[in-house]
Amino acid sequence: MVWTGIITDVRVSDVRFPTSLTLDGSDATNRDPDYSAAYVVIETDRRDGVTGHGLAFTIGRGTEVVVAGIHALRHLVVGKPIAAFTSSPGEFWKLLTGDSQIRWLGPDKGVMHLATAAVVNALWDLWAKLEQKPLWKLLSELSPEQIVELVDWRYLSDALTPEEARRSLDRLVPTRDARAAAMLDEGYPAYTTSVGWLGYPDEKIRRACREGIEQGFSRFKLKVGLDLGDDLRRTALVRDMIGPEHTLMIDANQRWGVEQAIEWVRRLAPTRPWWIEEPTSPDDVLGHAAIARALEPLGIGVASGEHCANSVMFKQFMQAGAISFCQIDFCRLAGVNEVVAVLLLAAHFGVPVCPHAGGVGLCEYVPHASLFDYIAVSASLERRCIEFVDHLHEHFVDPCVVRGGRYLAPTAPGTSITMKADSLAAHTFPGGQVWQDLSERS
Amino acid sequence: MVWTGIITDVRVSDVRFPTSLTLDGSDATNRDPDYSAAYVVIETDRRDGVTGHGLAFTIGRGTEVVVAGIHALRHLVVGKPIAAFTSSPGEFWKLLTGDSQIRWLGPDKGVMHLATAAVVNALWDLWAKLEQKPLWKLLSELSPEQIVELVDWRYLSDALTPEEARRSLDRLVPTRDARAAAMLDEGYPAYTTSVGWLGYPDEKIRRACREGIEQGFSRFKLKVGLDLGDDLRRTALVRDMIGPEHTLMIDANQRWGVEQAIEWVRRLAPTRPWWIEEPTSPDDVLGHAAIARALEPLGIGVASGEHCANSVMFKQFMQAGAISFCQIDFCRLAGVNEVVAVLLLAAHFGVPVCPHAGGVGLCEYVPHASLFDYIAVSASLERRCIEFVDHLHEHFVDPCVVRGGRYLAPTAPGTSITMKADSLAAHTFPGGQVWQDLSERS
Secondary structure: OOOOOEEEEEEEEEEEOOHHHOOOOOOOOOOOOOOEEEEEEEEEOOOOOOOEEEEEEEOOOOHHHHHHHHHHHHHHOOOOEHHHHHHOHHHHHHHHHOOOOHHHHOOOOHHHHHHHHHHHHHHHHHHHHHHOOEHHHHHHOOOHHHHHHOOOOOOOOOOOOHHHHHHHHHHHHHHHHHHHHHHHHHOEEEEEEEEEOOOOOHHHHHHHHHHHHHOOOOEEEEEOOOOHHHHHHHHHHHHHHHOOOOEEEEEOOOOOOHHHHHHHHHHHHHHOEEEEEOOOOOOOHHHHHHHHHHHHHHOOEEEEOOOOOOHHHHHHHHHOOOOOEEOOOOOOOOOHHHHHHHHHHHHHHOOOEOOOOOOOOHHHHHHHHHHHHHHHHOOOOOOOOEEEOOOOHHHEOOOOOEEOOEEOOOOOOEOOOOEOHHHHHHHEOOOOHHHHHHHHHO | OOOOOEEEEEEEEEEEOOHHHOOOOOOOOOOOOOOEEEEEEEEEOOOOOOOEEEEEEEOOOOHHHHHHHHHHHHHHOOOOEHHHHHOOHHHHHHHHHOOOOHHHHOOOOHHHHHHHHHHHHHHHHHHHHHHOOEHHHHHHOOOHHHHHHOOOOOOOOOOOOHHHHHHHHHHHHHHHHHHHHHHHHHOEEEEEEEEEOOOOOHHHHHHHHHHHHHOOOOEEEEEOOOOHHHHHHHHHHHHHHHOOOOEEEEEOOOOOOHHHHHHHHHHHHHHOEEEEEOOOOOOOHHHHHHHHHHHHHHOOEEEEOOOOOOHHHHHHHHHOOOOOEEOOOOOOOOOHHHHHHHHHHHHHHOOOEOOOOOOOOHHHHHHHHHHHHHHHHOOOOOOOOEEEOOOOHHHEOOOOOEEOOEEOOOOOOEOOOOEOHHHHHHHEOOOOHHHHHHHHHO
């Protein structure tokens, strides 16, 4: 239906959680993250008072730059009818990413792309709340024609045309309902990263492995890349704890050059990792391809995407056979529209999508993408799972729920990203109570 | 020598020139640029009062986001000894690009990379002024070992190792002086883009071609990509005006998809363009490679780089044979250090470097890169030229000088980027006189 109302404001907050105090989230590159977000609320003149919430995940310093980026997009949003977005979300996305002066700052990458993600996702949150549906359901009920319209095809159609995408979406329409029912019954497979942050001592890793198995997980990810001796010990430790029947993944967070990556991972191969994640620069398509070729005989796949700048980069990672696992990030890509573009590309290339999560809000966001992927785009769960970190969910009104190693289908209207007002206030940087207390203590 | 003193402040201004009023600088993607800059002044506690100036070129809206990005880097610079930079500029560059929290916003791309460029280049300006040398001379007098130290090799050494780079630099040391003398005598070849901004009517193009030839230019660049009929007429017009003996380049500013680029340029081939610049997304290495393969039989090269995010991307463009001309941008790459990295890669792959200029300040910056390239890195002028647009130079204390179609070697100490105080004040956005007057008029 056509939603009435005008967008009247885009409010932005700088929200930070002092996670660096506990080394949760520490890895070879991101040693002391304070999980943070530039948090957006879109307001309208509607009498029902519905607001759209969205965020871009960051890790501390520099969040204020993303906030400035969101302010720079204000003029493209405020004053527009809600229907300008809901009737042509693809056109609206092009408007947001195509400002003739702001585009110079990218295009389609870095701070402005994160800022765009927060705004785009807030618009989707608004729409889904108006429709009274969780985002995955709203997306899964769009027609193939509407789904294809979400995407900017200009730089993608050499790999996949909109007509091809539409034809494969068409084929899955008759069976969508059965897959949606399965998702509501069984949920979507998750894996846990909580066993092996780089700052964790061995005993904490052992305990986390035991807890993960008790909680029903079968896939476990460990951070590597700082010291080969440590990595040999820690991968063996996790393999020992989880047994031969479970799955081990390793994540180097961009630590290595291309040749170093190949050598290092070869040494860890006896512990049979399923994938090596971010072995080198996230921009290095050809480097990832070289690593993938070298590790393929060992049965180790290459995973990447949490720092992949945009759909044009993902296109190339797939064209070059550089990744075996596509790790979309819900707010590094410029929101739902570009996530959909990458899901379509991944289905076309037969690359499974295993979204990046953790952080703050990402575990809330990504089940919507994976459920939609299964119901309407790839129709497969094979080699697919969503990252899970049990962390900071208490700050959300509709937090994700993981049981028995599976994400339950979100049921509340929207994108699950609305933060509790108390949490938002307490963690606002630098004025919130949490940061005031920390600054007094130091 | 070791320079004493501590960096005490990083001042930033948002400077904008209302160039959209005249359509100078208009192209198929950037239709209404207001040439702008986030402008940095680094202050120290030295008694001689030397300051380091640097800028990141932008085109209007969003410059304030780059300003916010520069503020976010302050803590990495203020309080540091000048010698921390001048004794290990490569280590300092890694510090600036490697902040463990800010890195999440890139890495190495978009707003934060532009911000880094402004700061890095201001540090080089400070150093060159202390040395009382123009930047090109400071660089050309560094030892091969010092040059190799400037570069972060982690993600580049699969294509070129520091040892290989050092060996080729070594070979050119004995002949540096002769090439430096030639540069001081003859200057460096330029080409002009002033003949064909997309907003120009045909008569203005004719006049600009005549003027260009009178001024001694032999290479002329025309903007294309909005309308094929217009492009056929305008390329024929320029070819007719400049005659068969001169060189025509065309620039689509990312307007096309891959297949569209190939078809469109084939239609323009009869006017014999030397290169097609930015035929598609600046992130699409594989797309550029496909275009390059298709156009090679027609004798048309592919040029790209003004939007190339970083040295890892340039590495791949060269590995894939995707560009015949490497168009470094002095402040999209993170300043002098990364420019040097790309010059070394280009020399290794045998790709000529033809820097992007125009805008505001770029024509001042890039002769320093090209002179250094000729003197110490590539030792060749073949298929090489620097873009020139005769525009906004009056705002600089040491503006570039182009005579007879050649850039003269800069002689003033520094990087030629210090802006006149009056110009800076009048064009500060939004408070400067120029913008106050415009806002009163509208």
